[in-house]
Amino acid sequence: MDSDTVIRLRRVVLRLARQLNAASVGEGLTPTQASVLGVVIGRGPVSLADLAEIEGLNPTMLSRVVGKLDSFGLIRRLRDPDDFRAARVEGTSKGKDAYERISAQRAAIISECVADLPAEQADALVGALPALESLASGLRARRGRGQPPVDEQTKPA
Amino acid sequence: MEYEDSAQLADLLQRLTKRLRHAQAERLAPLGLTPAQERALRMITRSEEPPRMAELADHLGIVPRSVTTVIDALEQAGLVRREVDPRNRRAIRLHLTDQGLAVRDGMREARRRAAEDLFAPLSATDRQALAKLLGLLDH
Numbered sequence: 001m002d003s004d005t006v007i008r009l010r011r012v013v014l015r016l017a018r019q020l021n022a023a024s025v026g027e028g029l030t031p032t033q034a035s036v037l038g039v040v041i042g043r044g045p046v047s048l049a050d051l052a053e054i055e056g057l058n059p060t061m062l063s064r065v066v067g068k069l070d071s072f073g074l075i076r077r078l079r080d081p082d083d084f085r086a087a088r089v090e091g092t093s094k095g096k097d098a099y100e101r102i103s104a105q106r107a108a109i110i111s112e113c114v115a116d117l118p119a120e121q122a123d124a125l126v127g128a129l130p131a132l133e134s135l136a137s138g139l140r141a142r143r144g145r146g147q148p149p150v151d152e153q154t155k156p157a
Numbered sequence: 158m159e160y161e162d163s164a165q166l167a168d169l170l171q172r173l174t175k176r177l178r179h180a181q182a183e184r185l186a187p188l189g190l191t192p193a194q195e196r197a198l199r200m201i202t203r204s205e206e207p208p209r210m211a212e213l214a215d216h217l218g219i220v221p222r223s224v225t226t227v228i229d230a231l232e233q234a235g236l237v238r239r240e241v242d243p244r245n246r247r248a249i250r251l252h253l254t255d256q257g258l259a260v261r262d263g264m265r266e267a268r269r270r271a272a273e274d275l276f277a278p279l280s281a282t283d284r285q286a287l288a289k290l291l292g293l294l295d296h
Binding site: 001002003005006007008009010012013014015016017019020035038055056103104106107108109110111113114116117121122124125126128129131132133134135136137138 | 158160162163164165166167168169170171172173174175176177178179182268269271272273275276277278279281283284285286287288290291292293294295296
């Protein structure tokens with residue numbers, strides 16, 4: 001595969017994501033806390049086990065993050081009387097408001113970056129959203145003619 | 158670009174980052190390093206001159222005592238060695254051993270592989286176009 005391009009892509013995605021982190025700082029949250037909050041708000045009640053899996057956090061780290069968000073009043077713990085281990089959390093209305101502000105702030109950061117671009121390139125970015133969406137969802141991109149490109153045939157399993 | 162598009166792009170970038178970190182963690186797992194050890198190694202690698210313990214603590218945002226634990230483990234694994242700074246006998250600087258250099262290369266390779274996995278669904282042309290477009294945003 002074209003290593004240079006892939007390395008450039010990796011770098012630019014991480015750098016842009018880092019710029020977006022400024023939005024969570026505005027709410028007094030770390031990027032990890034904001035990310036966990038986003039999942040809880042987006043999914044509704046979610047078990048800690050699922051949350052750990054989605055966020056790729058170990059249980060100790062996750063319970064620290066959940067404890068913080070709980071103490072800020074942004075999420076609350078739901079106890080399952082039948083199964084102590086199946087602890088779940090859900091967002092509070094305060095948490096929903098906070099996450100909406102974070103999302104709006106992120107959109108504003110992107111808008112600001114896009115504002116300087118010529119219309120043609122801004123349009124190209126909009127055109128690239130579906131491809132990015134399938135990457136972010138882990139779906140294979142749709143291809144014409146059902147022909148995988150050569151570089152994929154040599155990809156290690 | 159409409160507000161919804163900006164919001165979507167922001168969301169996508171965050172999700173992509175998360176996937177990338179997952180993939181990296183999987184690729185890095187065989188190296189057997191904890192996240193803290195990984196970050197310490199990376200910092201030592203990137204530092205212009207071998208860093209001092211205090212600089213490392215500062216950079217990693219952890220207390221010096223925790224750095225000692227991390228460096229002890231890395232030293233025991235033969236990846237890092239402490240050396241007295243010849244210009245300041247009271248300062249200890251952290252050097253990568255040959256084995257540490259090999260692990261650093263392994264980490265780079267793991268990160269590159271993870272990125273390849275993530276961007277594999279795109280054609281080479283699309284990858285180039287995307288790198289260019291996103292590069293325009295990053296200024």
